[in-house]
Amino acid sequence: MRLTRAAEYAIRCMVYLAKRGKGLLTSRQEIAQRAEIPGHFLAKIAQDLARAGLIEIRQGAKGGFVLLKEPAAISLLEVVEIMIGEIYLNDCIARPSTCRVSYSCAVHQVWMKARDQLRTTLSEVSLEQLVREESCIAPSRGPCPGLEGTDGDPENIPEANSV
Amino acid sequence: MRLTRAAEYAIRCMVYLAKRGKGLLTSRQEIAQRAEIPGHFLAKIAQDLARAGLIEIRQGAKGGFVLLKEPAAISLLEVVEIMIGEIYLNDCIARPSTCRVSYSCAVHQVWMKARDQLRTTLSEVSLEQLVREESCIAPSRGPCPGLEGTDGDPENIPEANSV
DNA sequence: ATATATAAGATAGATAAAGTCCGATATAGA
DNA sequence: TCTATATCGGACTTTATCTATCTTATATAT
Numbered sequence: 001m002r003l004t005r006a007a008e009y010a011i012r013c014m015v016y017l018a019k020r021g022k023g024l025l026t027s028r029q030e031i032a033q034r035a036e037i038p039g040h041f042l043a044k045i046a047q048d049l050a051r052a053g054l055i056e057i058r059q060g061a062k063g064g065f066v067l068l069k070e071p072a073a074i075s076l077l078e079v080v081e082i083m084i085g086e087i088y089l090n091d092c093i094a095r096p097s098t099c100r101v102s103y104s105c106a107v108h109q110v111w112m113k114a115r116d117q118l119r120t121t122l123s124e125v126s127l128e129q130l131v132r133e134e135s136c137i138a139p140s141r142g143p144c145p146g147l148e149g150t151d152g153d154p155e156n157i158p159e160a161n162s163v
Numbered sequence: 164m165r166l167t168r169a170a171e172y173a174i175r176c177m178v179y180l181a182k183r184g185k186g187l188l189t190s191r192q193e194i195a196q197r198a199e200i201p202g203h204f205l206a207k208i209a210q211d212l213a214r215a216g217l218i219e220i221r222q223g224a225k226g227g228f229v230l231l232k233e234p235a236a237i238s239l240l241e242v243v244e245i246m247i248g249e250i251y252l253n254d255c256i257a258r259p260s261t262c263r264v265s266y267s268c269a270v271h272q273v274w275m276k277a278r279d280q281l282r283t284t285l286s287e288v289s290l291e292q293l294v295r296e297e298s299c300i301a302p303s304r305g306p307c308p309g310l311e312g313t314d315g316d317p318e319n320i321p322e323a324n325s326v
Numbered sequence: 327a328t329a330t331a332t333a334a335g336a337t338a339g340a341t342a343a344a345g346t347c348c349g350a351t352a353t354a355g356a
Numbered sequence: 357t358c359t360a361t362a363t364c365g366g367a368c369t370t371t372a373t374c375t376a377t378c379t380t381a382t383a384t385a386t
Binding site for chain 4: 190191192206207209210220221222223224225226227228
């Protein structure tokens with residue numbers, strides 16, 4: 001009952017791209033390094049994101065990924081479900097055929113409610129929000145350095161501590 | 164991001180025992196057959212439930228399982244977490260050490276909220292409720308007469324995608 | 327043309343889930 | 357006490373999925 005790593009990486013990638021802004025090209029390697037994602041794995045994940053229309057992938061020298069939508073228009077739920085499919089929590093929600101046992105109905109209702117809540121919570125958060133809010137945990141430059149800091153030192157990998 | 168089968172079976176087993184009532188002995192075989200749980204697998208699951216103090220296991224001829232607590236005193240969350248451990252949804256909640264990346268903070272908050280909501284929802288449902296409510300379900304399919312309550316959309320069934 | 331960078335599919339390794347098997351142990355009843 | 361019955365408890369097998377990497381192919385800038 002936990003998020004897959006691929007989905008976790010996809011979120012990191014999308015937040016990173018959102019931080020750069022819509023339409024800006026960023027190389028796969030930069031994202032991989034800065035967001036701590038295995039490079040080849042990121043390539044695969046990006047394909048899913050591209051198929052879903054969130055990013056565009058540019059091949060060739062100076063290639064990379066480009067965010068296609070406004071960060072405010074992309075929800076966390078969207079990113080997650082691109083990677084792991086629609087959230088349902090319990091098999092009996094996705095495949096009612098496995099739900100023939102007499103006990104099922106009441107339990108079923110609970111899982112439906114839980115699933116709806118979870119999806120709602122994730123859908124209410126946009127990448128724009130995430131980018132804006134996380135700015136206050138900037139690594140080594142004091143409390144809240146504002147919204148800047150997206151371009152600049154590519155070498156300094158931020159090491160924010162846990163919440 | 165889905166419940167394990169062991170947890171699903173544990174719920175079935177506990178609901179079945181709850182239906183019989185506290186203190187009543189029921190053979191493993193009866194439960195296995197009626198709740199459609201592989202017999203040996205149920206034995207293993209029962210050990211976890213017994214270790215957690217929910218049931219007592221009686222060995223020997225005429226052995227079986229006995230519910231030790233009132234159905235109203237056992238929540239769905241309790242049963243689930245005995246089987247799969249504490250729900251956390253995202254690794255970064257369980258192991259903050261994996262959460263060093265700069266993006267983490269805001270996303271972290273969302274997963275915390277989602278986890279809390281999910282655990283609350285599951286904790287608010289007792290076995291007693293489940294036993295009482297499921298009485299309305301006929302073994303065959305079809306809607307549950309009185310339970311349409313919180314369940315918004317009929318929803319298309321997502322095919323066996325990965326969650 | 328060449329160097330650079332990603333595409334796309336195949337595949338391998340690791341991890342976890344799901345289910346099975348068997349010797350050990352406990353109990354009821356003769 | 358002895359025997360049949362039923363679960364214990366752990367080891368084991370199987371299966372599935374996740375995670376990551378490798379390889380060949382393709383696209384682009386210069």
